[in-house]
Amino acid sequence: MTEDPVRRIADAVLYEGYVLWPYRRSALKNQRRWTFGGVHPRAHSERHPDDRWLQRTECLVEQDRPPDIDVRVRFLHVVRRDVARDDGGGRLVDVDELTVAGRRHLAWDEAAEREIGAPGAVSIAAGVEEEPLLDEDGTRAGALIRRWEGLTGSVGVDVAPVGDGLWRVTVAVANTTPFAGCDREAALRRTFCSTHAVLRTRTGRFVSLTDPPPALAGVAATCRNEGVWPVLIGDDRTVLSSPIILEDHPRIAPESPGDLFDGGEIDQLLILSILGLTDAEKAEMRDSDPRAAEILARCEALEPEQLMRLHGMVRPA
Incomplete structure (x- = not known):
């Protein structure tokens, strides 16, 4: 089934700021939501x-x-x-x-x-x-x-x-x-x-x-x-x-592997930052919210070629 592009944009708006980097309950920015x-x-x-x-x-x-x-x-x-x-x-x-x-x-x-x-x-x-x-x-x-x-x-x-x-x-x-x-x-x-x-x-x-x-x-x-x-x-x-x-x-962007709840940031930077978390930080991210756990699982499952596509694309005007 083809994904509704309107729904995808609306969902991104719906969850903008829902939980932000570093996607942990203890982070100050996630205590005022x-x-x-x-x-x-x-x-x-x-x-x-x-x-x-x-x-x-x-x-x-x-x-x-x-x-x-x-x-x-x-x-x-x-x-x-x-x-x-x-x-x-x-x-x-x-x-x-x-x-x-x-x-x-x-x-x-x-x-x-x-x-x-x-x-x-x-x-x-x-x-x-x-x-x-x-x-x-x-x-x-x-x-x-x-x-x-x-x-x-x-x-x-x-x-x-x-x-x-x-x-x-x-x-x-x-x-x-x-x-x-x-x-x-x-x-x-x-x-x-x-x-x-x-x-x-x-x-x-x-x-x-x-x-x-x-x-x-x-x-x-x-x-x-x-x-x-x-x-x-x-x-x-x-x-x-x-x-x-x-x-x-x-x-x-079609290269985006999924919502990160932060449209003001660059996917590549957020994903690399997530992958660089310590085991304890990843555990808190996973335990804080099911949607944060989904983000972590998605980032850890990315293949090298998917990460490379996040560096940028040149598209015709």
């Missing part, structure tokens, strides 16, 4: 205006009749992974780390992918899942306990004429999750993280806001985008409203 595309609880945002509660996308579509727009909003939902030890009497006691059957387990924040069709409501119930950790003899030694907070909000879509055969599409993502606390980390557990939207039209054509045609530059300048910037992706029938700066028609 979820820095891109946050749509925070409104009550928190009203006390901390830099943390927006509303994300707004406006873009233009050329079509002789009201366009039919498919909108998908995606974000990450923080999932707290706690580690608990069985005290021998069947009671679970929270610990920071636990080694069971030769494998170390660390407390950490993971994330669940969420996708909302628009227009629509965001309504995700709080939940908890328990994964038992068993010794070699099958005895429960502890458990991983994953918890997530409930989320509420809305995704609105509006299409309005702004000229002959020209329409403005507005997508508004709002987080109305109740929150009475003051702690930012607690607010982040109720935040739509890495929020972005993918807009598609089957019959119309989106207008580039980065480089609009001269005749449409004035109207394009009136589009109001808050917390995102819409770019054409794939073709002019698809827009990615991205929380990080991208150019129109972004691409992932």
